[in-house]
Amino acid sequence: MNKALFLDRDGVINIEKNYVHKITDFEFVEGIFELLRFFQEKDYLLIVVTNQAGIARGYYTEEDFNHLTEWMLQEFETKGIHINKVFYSPYHEEYGIGQYKKSSYCRKPSPGMLLLAQKEFDIDMNNSILIGDKESDILAGVNAGVGKNVLLCYNYSKHPDDTLANFIVTKLTDVLNIE
Numbered sequence: 640m641n642k643a644l645f646l647d648r649d650g651v652i653n654i655e656k657n658y659v660h661k662i663t664d665f666e667f668v669e670g671i672f673e674l675l676r677f678f679q680e681k682d683y684l685l686i687v688v689t690n691q692a693g694i695a696r697g698y699y700t701e702e703d704f705n706h707l708t709e710w711m712l713q714e715f716e717t718k719g720i721h722i723n724k725v726f727y728s729p730y731h732e733e734y735g736i737g738q739y740k741k742s743s744y745c746r747k748p749s750p751g752m753l754l755l756a757q758k759e760f761d762i763d764m765n766n767s768i769l770i771g772d773k774e775s776d777i778l779a780g781v782n783a784g785v786g787k788n789v790l791l792c793y794n795y796s797k798h799p800d801d802t803l804a805n806f807i808v809t810k811l812t813d814v815l816n817i818e
Contacts, residue, residue: 640763644678645753645780648689648725650772651791651811652711658693660703662710670811675720677815683768684760687725688752688779695735704729723760726752747771748778753785770814777804789814 649655654666675685693699708725715722728751730743745751757764768787769780780788781803790804791811806817 640761640766641684642682643684643686643723643756643760643762643767644675645686645688645756645767645769645785647747647771647773647776648687651770652687655772658696658698660693660699660707662707665707665711667714668811672715672718672720674811674814675715675722676718678768678818679720681818684723684762685721686723686756686760687727688747688756688769688776689725689727690747690775691727691729692731692734694729695731695739697736697739701729724756726756728752747773748775748782750779750783753779753783757783768814768817770811774799774802774804777802787817789817 646652649659652668652671653659654668656664659665679685691704694701694704712722728743728746730739730741730746732742756762764784765786767785768789769785770789770791771777772791777788777790788804789806789808790802791808793809808814
């Protein structure tokens with residue numbers, strides 16, 4: 640069985656801005672390359688699991704998302720980092736429009752994307768790690784049986800007291816001490 644590092648995208652890989660969908664707005668979070676290189680060298684699969692409510696709301700298209708994702712993956716490859724797969728949920732039960740207005744087992748906090756990855760890549764969830772910046776990310780990890788769920792809070796004074804996260808960090812490189 641494989642172990643995986645699951646990563647939310649917005650707020651973990653790139654700086655959270657409202658509905659990032661253009662290359663010009665995409666800014667990597669400090670420490671992301673070091674973090675991914677570290678876990679890749681320890682034989683973790685690198686898997687992105689991201690809600691994309693901007694698609695559901697009609698702010699951008701799946702084609703826009705795919706274009707940005709391909710660019711992001713190329714940026715990682717130029718740094719010697721291979722992302723095994725990007726899973727995304729373009730649905731929103733309340734704010735979606737058209738075909739995207741529906742409940743989905745893949746939309747975090749549901750564990751669908753993680754469980755699909757587990758099946759596709761034969762992942763040992765108990766020996767895997769999830770990094771997210773919202774409690775919905777953590778809940779998805781807990782619901783999927785991920786062994787270590789890490790909440791990234793840039794401002795430690797504002798971290799939630801009632802999180803289900805196993806660890807709370809204020810910068811990505813703090814995760815290097817968790818493995």
